[in-house]
Amino acid sequence: MNINPVSILKEHDLKHTKQRVRVLEEIALDSVAISQPDLEKKLGKEIDRVTLYRILNTYQEKGILHRIMDMNGTANYAVCTSSCSEDHHHDEHVHFNCTNCNKIYCLEVEAPRIKMPKGFTAKTVSSIAYGICEKCNAI
Amino acid sequence: MNINPVSILKEHDLKHTKQRVRVLEEIALDSVAISQPDLEKKLGKEIDRVTLYRILNTYQEKGILHRIMDMNGTANYAVCTSSCSEDHHHDEHVHFNCTNCNKIYCLEVEAPRIKMPKGFTAKTVSSIAYGICEKCNAI
DNA sequence: TAGTATATGCAATTAAATTGCATATACTAT
DNA sequence: ATAGTATATGCAATTTAATTGCATATACTA
Numbered sequence: 252m253n254i255n256p257v258s259i260l261k262e263h264d265l266k267h268t269k270q271r272v273r274v275l276e277e278i279a280l281d282s283v284a285i286s287q288p289d290l291e292k293k294l295g296k297e298i299d300r301v302t303l304y305r306i307l308n309t310y311q312e313k314g315i316l317h318r319i320m321d322m323n324g325t326a327n328y329a330v331c332t333s334s335c336s337e338d339h340h341h342d343e344h345v346h347f348n349c350t351n352c353n354k355i356y357c358l359e360v361e362a363p364r365i366k367m368p369k370g371f372t373a374k375t376v377s378s379i380a381y382g383i384c385e386k387c388n389a390i
Numbered sequence: 391m392n393i394n395p396v397s398i399l400k401e402h403d404l405k406h407t408k409q410r411v412r413v414l415e416e417i418a419l420d421s422v423a424i425s426q427p428d429l430e431k432k433l434g435k436e437i438d439r440v441t442l443y444r445i446l447n448t449y450q451e452k453g454i455l456h457r458i459m460d461m462n463g464t465a466n467y468a469v470c471t472s473s474c475s476e477d478h479h480h481d482e483h484v485h486f487n488c489t490n491c492n493k494i495y496c497l498e499v500e501a502p503r504i505k506m507p508k509g510f511t512a513k514t515v516s517s518i519a520y521g522i523c524e525k526c527n528a529i
Numbered sequence: 530t531a532g533t534a535t536a537t538g539c540a541a542t543t544a545a546a547t548t549g550c551a552t553a554t555a556c557t558a559t
Numbered sequence: 560a561t562a563g564t565a566t567a568t569g570c571a572a573t574t575t576a577a578t579t580g581c582a583t584a585t586a587c588t589a
Contacts, residue, residue: 266586268536300539304577306536324463345504347512358510363502365484365517370524371497378504378517385509389523405555438569443546445567466562537584545576553568559561
């Protein structure tokens with residue numbers, strides 16, 4: 252993922268701190284979403300646990316990160332595409348959660364439009380496919 | 391929801407206990423999924439917390455209940471349609487999570503088939519639409 | 530560069546989930 | 560019916576996750 256943490260922070264009126272930059276860098280390393288526990292393991296010595304929580308919440312609210320819940324209710328984070336904003340997350344693509352390695356992929360597949368019943372108004376739709384990923388299938 | 395807890399238990403080779411029956415009854419009361427915290431509040435005095443965890447896990451594994459994770463990673467439970475089984479959850483319908491009242495509805499809408507990229511094999515797909523529900527829209 | 534607002538880290542608390550074990554309960558075969 | 564066996568339940572204790580309050584440190588503004 253090719254992002255510039257500093258300019259992302261500026262765009263969203265967030266103060267430039269080394270912890271915030273570090274978190275964004277770490278998450279952007281991989282196109283695969285990273286789980287909160289894994290992030291903690293990687294950053295645990297550099298960034299306080301509580302700070303990490305707060306940074307992740309801020310990023311999610313600002314539309315900088317997607318939060319994808321896996322089957323166990325664990326939060327996973329990935330960098331949003333540039334079109335996301337505070338009031339509208341454009342994460343209408345499909346996520347894929349491998350039931351073997353538990354990785355979450357952002358597929359380049361548009362989430363299909365779903366017709367809502369009368370009275371219901373949908374703002375966003377999250378589709379998660381569960382199965383076996385590329386790598387695990389190859390083994 | 392019109393179910394018979396006793397026969398459901400039999401079908402799945404589960405022992406008939408009053409706790410298991412009670413849990414099924416409670417969840418089947420409403421077509422809307424119920425959250426684990428709400429279940430605990432309702433059953434807390436009748437059923438031990440740990441037992442509830444275990445019953446819910448068993449039901450989910452056996453395909454008796456759907457587990458739907460909401461935005462906060464909280465588990466919500468609803469009765470599966472009769473076509474669910476241990477090896478294949480047929481919950482390919484869309485869920486709707488109201489961002490106002492936080493209720494989760496099982497919509498009578500089939501989840502659309504999604505084409506997977508090469509190498510990925512999907513077993514189930516879960517689609518959750520977020521927005522405002524019927525009731526909250528009416529207010 | 531001083532002043533101010535906000536982010537961070539630490540300590541403490543609260544809440545959620547898991548484990549082990551003794552007892553109680555449901556089912557099986559007699 | 561009943562004894563025996565397997566499994567479910569409830570309790571206590573533990574582990575893990577998440578939240579809150581507050582003092583200090585850091586980034587931005589004028």
